[in-house]
Amino acid sequence: GQQVMQIPQYQHVQEGEDFTTYCNSSTTLSNIQWYKQRPGGHPVFLIQLVKSGEVKKQKRLTFQFGEAKKNSSLHITATQTTDVGTYFCAAYSGAGSYQLTFGKGTKLSVIP
Amino acid sequence: EPEVTQTPSHQVTQMGQEVILRCVPISNHLYFYWYRQILGQKVEFLVSFYNNEISEKSEIFDDQFSVERPDGSNFTLKIRSTKLEDSAMYFCASSSGGPHNSPLHFGNGTRLTVT
Numbered sequence: 001g002q003q004v005m006q007i008p009q010y011q012h013v014q015e016g017e018d019f020t021t022y023c024n025s026s027t028t029l030s031n032i033q034w035y036k037q038r039p040g041g042h043p044v045f046l047i048q049l050v051k052s053g054e055v056k057k058q059k060r061l062t063f064q065f066g067e068a069k070k071n072s073s074l075h076i077t078a079t080q081t082t083d084v085g086t087y088f089c090a091a092y093s094g095a096g097s098y099q100l101t102f103g104k105g106t107k108l109s110v111i112p
Numbered sequence: 113e114p115e116v117t118q119t120p121s122h123q124v125t126q127m128g129q130e131v132i133l134r135c136v137p138i139s140n141h142l143y144f145y146w147y148r149q150i151l152g153q154k155v156e157f158l159v160s161f162y163n164n165e166i167s168e169k170s171e172i173f174d175d176q177f178s179v180e181r182p183d184g185s186n187f188t189l190k191i192r193s194t195k196l197e198d199s200a201m202y203f204c205a206s207s208s209g210g211p212h213n214s215p216l217h218f219g220n221g222t223r224l225t226v227t
Contacts, residue, residue, distance in 0.1 A: 031212055035155075042203055043155060045215035088155065098143070098160035098168040098211045105154055 004032075004091050006103030014111050019076040021106035023089035030095060032072045034063060037105070038085040046074075046087075079110050114138040116219035118204050124225045125194055133189045133222045135204030144187045145205040145216060146179065148172070155203065161187065162210075194226045 005024045013019050023032065031050040035043040047056055049065035049072060056063045062075045076083055086105040093099040117136045125131050137144050146158040159169040161179055178190045187206075191198055201221045207214040 033215065037155075042218040042220050043216075044218070048215060090155075092211055096211075098145075098162070099157045099170060100145075100211070100216065101157065102155040 004029075004089055004101060004103040006089055006106060008106055009104060010107050010109070012109045012111065013079050015081060016078050019079050019083070019108055021074050021087050021089075021108075023072045023074075023103050025070050025091060028069050029091045030069075031091070032065060032069075033090045033100070034072075034074055035088045035090060035102070036085050037088065041085070043088060043102075076108075079108070081110050081112055084108060084110050114217075116204055116206055116217050118202075118219035118222050120222060121220065122223045122225070124227065127196055127226055128193050131191050131194055131224060133191075133202050133204075133224070135187045135189070135219055136185050137187055137204065137206030138208075138217055139185070141206035141208050141217070143167075143207045143210060143214075144179075144181070145207075146189045147203045147205060147218075148200040149203065149221075150200045158189070158202075160211075191224075194224075196226050199224060199226045 007022050031048055033048045034046040036046055037043045047063050052069050053067045054065040060077045064073045086107045088102045088105045090100045090102045119134045144161040147155050149155045157170050159173045159179055160167045176192045180188050201223050203221045204219045205216040207216050
């Protein structure tokens with residue numbers, strides 16, 4: 001099935017610093033989704049990227065989809081303690097697949 | 113905002129016992145899913161369900177697992193004979209549209225502990 005590799009596994013930042021997590025696939029993706037999971041919580045959908053080179057912003061969060069549709073990134077500007085959690089990228093295993101495959105996630109800790 | 117609800121929040125069972133995890137998807141959603149997450153690890157797909165049948169399942173979803181939509185609101189996951197390695201958080205999810213078109217809405221999960 002589809003594999004998405006995500007790095008780094010952990011990231012500790014001082015509050016106010018920026019944070020980036022990266023997601024890579026060996027195959028071209030039809031789209032990619034990002035989810036956030038707070039400690040003890042459930043995954044919550046953040047965004048879906050579909051087009052090559054697409055960039056979307058949600059306040060301090062910027063999501064990018066690579067030109068080749070094989071990689072994606074999530075960048076958070078000026079982190080806050082409310083950003084704490086694990087960020088997952090996820091992609092479908094194939095064109096007709098119902099299986100959303102998650103990356104291993106990047107666990108973000110923010111030091112106040 | 114509508115939510116996916118799951119019960120119980122925590123289930124402890126002995127190895128070899130059957131468990132049923134329950135979910136009430138968002139009412140106008142048509143696609144239903146079960147995922148699991150072993151502590152500290154990634155979220156893994158188990159099964160998807162659409163139009164009253166399984167649309168896709170993963171290698172994890174072997175003969176010990178089954179799903180059912182017994183009425184118009186509930187969606188259940190049954191594990192027939194639990195093993196220690198079944199201990200995990202089980203998330204139910206639903207979506208309004210098909211894959212690639214709609215995000216998944218996850219419930220709060222059921223933490224299953226097999227002793």
